[in-house]
Amino acid sequence: MTRDEIETAIVRIFADQFEIEGPGLDEDLREVHEFDSIDAIELLREIEILLGVQLAREDKKAAMEIRTINQIVDYVVRLDAKAG
Numbered sequence: 001m002t003r004d005e006i007e008t009a010i011v012r013i014f015a016d017q018f019e020i021e022g023p024g025l026d027e028d029l030r031e032v033h034e035f036d037s038i039d040a041i042e043l044l045r046e047i048e049i050l051l052g053v054q055l056a057r058e059d060k061k062a063a064m065e066i067r068t069i070n071q072i073v074d075y076v077v078r079l080d081a082k083a084g
Helices: 003-017 029-033 037-051 057-063 068-081
Strands: none
Touching: 003 037, 003 068, 037 057, 037 068, 057 068
């Protein structure tokens, strides 16, 4: 997947799963949209579905400090390269 495809998929997940329409790519999701740890766990499941893989514990742990869409996209790009 290209970075643009991943970004589009992540933005769609936020719209469909979390009812967050058009989040700014560098907005702090926790501050602006009250995105919490439970939401983060749900997002990780959606990322697993998107990539067709089960994330390792260390990959999930690394995601817990992510705060922006751009950081999520970077994270998924790395995971996709690792899986591919």
